[in-house]
Amino acid sequence: MSAMIPRTLPGDAHAQAPQQVPRTGVIRSLDALLRQARARGADDAELRSNCDDAPDFPLRVPLALLDQIENWTADDPVLRQVLPSPREHDAVPGYTTDPVGEAQHQDGALLRKYTGRALLVTTQACDVHCRYCFRRSFDYGNAQEAGNYDAAFASIAADPSIHELILSGGDPLTLSLRRLRNIVEAAEAIAHLETLRIHTRSAIVNPARVTEGLASLLANTRLQVICVVHANTAQELGPAAQASLQKLRASNAMLLNQAVLLAGVNDTAEAQIALSKQLLACGVLPYYLHQLDPVAGAAHFEVPDARGRVMLESVRASLPGYLVPKLVRELPGASAKTPL
Numbered sequence: 001m002s003a004m005i006p007r008t009l010p011g012d013a014h015a016q017a018p019q020q021v022p023r024t025g026v027i028r029s030l031d032a033l034l035r036q037a038r039a040r041g042a043d044d045a046e047l048r049s050n051c052d053d054a055p056d057f058p059l060r061v062p063l064a065l066l067d068q069i070e071n072w073t074a075d076d077p078v079l080r081q082v083l084p085s086p087r088e089h090d091a092v093p094g095y096t097t098d099p100v101g102e103a104q105h106q107d108g109a110l111l112r113k114y115t116g117r118a119l120l121v122t123t124q125a126c127d128v129h130c131r132y133c134f135r136r137s138f139d140y141g142n143a144q145e146a147g148n149y150d151a152a153f154a155s156i157a158a159d160p161s162i163h164e165l166i167l168s169g170g171d172p173l174t175l176s177l178r179r180l181r182n183i184v185e186a187a188e189a190i191a192h193l194e195t196l197r198i199h200t201r202s203a204i205v206n207p208a209r210v211t212e213g214l215a216s217l218l219a220n221t222r223l224q225v226i227c228v229v230h231a232n233t234a235q236e237l238g239p240a241a242q243a244s245l246q247k248l249r250a251s252n253a254m255l256l257n258q259a260v261l262l263a264g265v266n267d268t269a270e271a272q273i274a275l276s277k278q279l280l281a282c283g284v285l286p287y288y289l290h291q292l293d294p295v296a297g298a299a300h301f302e303v304p305d306a307r308g309r310v311m312l313e314s315v316r317a318s319l320p321g322y323l324v325p326k327l328v329r330e331l332p333g334a335s336a337k338t339p340l
């Protein structure tokens, strides 16, 4: 976890310009979040009445992400993704705790679902707790913060059909640079691995995670590096996220984005068009737009397939093909993500 940086006070003779202080630190309670809301002039009583103050999946929001909240109500597209809703307790048929059937593909920290690729669950930790996440029902209480990956690398070394290693989690950028370096070195030592893919939301919601050390690690590996970042709205891509993406680009990584289609967050053609354009401005191409995994507690984010398709048709009619994400769903047992 990142260290809390002491904040300078107004009138402090040694105060630095705010943009020189990396925004780190994390909000982990509703009270702390509501204090931040109050400090920004929001109606915290209205917010409190719209959220659950003892959620099963704990509230977690990096301070840096608070800067991207434009309108401190439960309807703000950024706040809506992190604010625990009373509707998370609704039991909805079809919404379960292992919606994508991962348990059956798990070999320790390794998930082998698709040909040629192996996904390493590097850690259970995330910088942000997204209320729609299919990992929200993971047992964080029993989970290791970060594991020993020896067995996973032995499995990859023994299977020459694997060409790509995907680092996922949790969020791999929550790991220390030393751990990340060990992982990259272990991957480099396996001759049949060609591509290293990093799936991260931290690069967007907690941009200070993208350090010079990380950029130099990625710049100097023999592996082809692809970073798949996770931004759901243009609103998340403010100056700090832009700077982190710039650093990743400068390391020669190819940058793609995956988003999740979420009711009340990005379920209009306008929101998707704005996201694609803002991604392009950051040197990132849209990759996937995922239909929500039916995880218990997230049903209030559902957008029906038919509406998603119509929405994407109007995106396709407005933008060049390279700015149109693929709308997909993850189905248990399928050999790849399923296009809709």
Ligand SMILES: *Cc1c(COP(=O)(O)O)cnc(C)c1O
Binding pocket: 111, 112, 113, 114, 117, 118, 119, 166, 336, 337
């Ligand atoms: C999504 C996923 C991948 C990667 O799939 P792509 O279509 O190549 O992006 C790999 N392994 C697992 C377990 C996945 O869920």
Ligand code: SF4
Binding pocket: 125, 126, 127, 128, 129, 130, 133, 134, 135, 169, 170, 171, 201, 202, 230
């Ligand atoms: S960062 Fe990714 S894995 Fe973590 S809670 Fe959000 S969606 Fe889930």
